[in-house]
């Protein structure tokens with residue numbers, strides 16, 4: 001998609017202590033869209049009269065920074081958070097943002113995996129389950145479309161690649177896509193095999 005802004009993996013470090021000391025740097029994409037980048041996954045901010053839509057929400061320790069960054073841009077509340085997959089540098093803000101009223105949305109498998117403690121083989125660490133407010137409350141098996149802020153937002157579940165719950169989020173009118181961790185410009189592709197990742201799926 002020539003000319004499309006592509007929001008993708010910042011190589012995640014899963015050290016949350018380290019993350020708490022990092023700032024989020026914001027880049028304006030257009031009048032309604034920003035990307036916040038820090039120690040883990042990129043956060044896409046879409047602001048409009050219907051409210052704020054986030055794609056991913058970084059590590060838990062930076063949620064306050066993320067909320068204050070958004071409140072400096074708009075008075076609108078965070079209405080939806082769309083998780084591209086289950087990793088803690090993409091869903092870490094879910095609990096606090098869910099408690100504040102945001103509706104968390106993801107592929108079915110993301111909710112299933114976040115509902116229990118899960119082992120991350122590549123960091124040799126068990127990540128505890130998310131509390132009720134942090135879990136996605138709307139899930140989808142394949143695709144979903146949002147009509148918000150005068151855009152048509154297409155969420156597409158991909159074959160098992162980085163994990164078994166990967167989705168891309170394409171803002172068709174703004175011509176911006178968030179591809180989660182299915183693409184990296186900083187490392188070889190990462191397949192989280194314990195979470196259903198697969199080299200064949202990633203190639204696909």
Ligand SMILES: [Zn+2]
Pocket residue numbers: 012085087162181
């Ligand atoms: Zn990931």
